Amino acid sequence: MKVPDNLLGDYFHLTSDISPHVYEKLISSAIREAHMLYAMKITEMYHSKSKGKKARERYLAIASGNIPQGLQETELPCGKYFVWRLLVLFGLASPNSETRRLIAEGGISLNGDRISDPALEIECSSEIILKRDKARIVKVRFV
Numbered sequence: 001m002k003v004p005d006n007l008l009g010d011y012f013h014l015t016s017d018i019s020p021h022v023y024e025k026l027i028s029s030a031i032r033e034a035h036m037l038y039a040m041k042i043t044e045m046y047h048s049k050s051k052g053k054k055a056r057e058r059y060l061a062i063a064s065g066n067i068p069q070g071l072q073e074t075e076l077p078c079g080k081y082f083v084w085r086l087l088v089l090f091g092l093a094s095p096n097s098e099t100r101r102l103i104a105e106g107g108i109s110l111n112g113d114r115i116s117d118p119a120l121e122i123e124c125s126s127e128i129i130l131k132r133d134k135a136r137i138v139k140v141r142f143v
Contacts, residue, residue, distance in 0.1 A: 008034055039055065040056055077143060084119075087130065102132070
C-alpha cells in the first residue's frame with residue numbers, strides 16, 4: 001500500500017497509537033523514515049514484530065537495487081525460451097503487445113541488465129533472474 005506523503009499524518013492518527021508529537025516531527029524531518037515507521041507498525045499490528053522487521057529489510061534490499069534473499073525459485077527444463085514467453089509464464093506481464101512494449105522500453109532486466117529485444121531467446125544456464133520492477137522478481141533454475 002502506498003500512502004501519499006500529505007496523508008501520512010492522517011493515517012498515523014486514524015490507524016495507530018503513536019503519539020502525534022512523534023509522527024508529526026518525523027513527517028516534517030524525515031518523510032521516508034516516517035513511511036517506514038508506519039509500515040512497520042501496521043505490519044506488526046496484523047502479523048508480528050519479526051514479520052515487520054523482515055518486511056523492512058526486504059524493502060531496503062529492493063530499494064537499494066539488490067535482489068532480496070529467499071526468492072522463490074522456479075525450475076524449467078533446459079531448452080530455448082523467448083524472454084517474452086517467460087514473462088507471461090511467470091505472471092510478470094500479460095500475453096499481449098504489452099509484454100513486447102515493456103521489453104522494448106527497457107522495463108525488464110535479465111540478470112541485472114536491461115533488455116530491449118522482445119525476440120531475445122534464453123538458452124539453458126544454471127539460473128537467471130527476471131525482474132519487471134522492484135517488487136516483481138523471478139529466479140529461474142534450469143534443470
